[in-house]
Amino acid sequence: MHLVLMSAAVLVLAFCGGDKGKSDSGPTPPSRTGQISDEEALPLLTTYCVGCHSGDAPKAGVKLDTTIDAKRFSTRSVEVLDAKEMPPSRARNQPSDDERTKLSKWFKD
Ligand code: HEC
Numbered sequence: 001m002h003l004v005l006m007s008a009a010v011l012v013l014a015f016c017g018g019d020k021g022k023s024d025s026g027p028t029p030p031s032r033t034g035q036i037s038d039e040e041a042l043p044l045l046t047t048y049c050v051g052c053h054s055g056d057a058p059k060a061g062v063k064l065d066t067t068i069d070a071k072r073f074s075t076r077s078v079e080v081l082d083a084k085e086m087p088p089s090r091a092r093n094q095p096s097d098d099e100r101t102k103l104s105k106w107f108k109d
Contacts, residue, residue: 033105034105035105035109036102036106038067038106041067041070041102041103041106042066045070045103046065047093048095048103049070050065051091052087052091053065062076064077074107077107078104078107078108081100081103081107
């Protein structure tokens with residue numbers, strides 16, 4: 001009787017243990033890839049882009065005042081960020097290289 005219970009326990013353990021080992025290697029956490037969340041991207045957009053890209057007549061028709069709006073202009077925004085065309089050099093607030101890279105990655109995400 002005892003032996004039967006023991007074997008059952010060992011079987012259950014082996015089954016669960018094997019499964020758990022696989023599901024443990026989940027997706028890489030954001031910080032490891034330099035990827036940022038919407039919550040981190042919004043203040044960057046607000047600081048460096050929204051001054052010109054919001055309201056009824058945003059520059060170039062590009063609206064960046066919410067993360068949802070901004071994502072509609074991802075392709076063009078990645079281009080201007082990577083080429084350092086935006087913000088324009090005359091803009092007072094310029095992102096650091098790190099912030100520029102993060103924002104560009106967020107747009108690509
Ligand atoms: C000082 C005002 C100003 C700021 C700040 C600014 N922009 Fe612009 N942006 C413009 C103007 C003006 C244009 C249209 C003329 C041009 O392309 O230079 C433009 C055009 C664009 C375009 C369209 C480019 C194309 O050729 O399709 C994108 C995308 C863009 N901006 C993204 C951004 C992003 C992202 C930021 C923040 C990192 C930003 N802008 C900050 C003024 C600004």
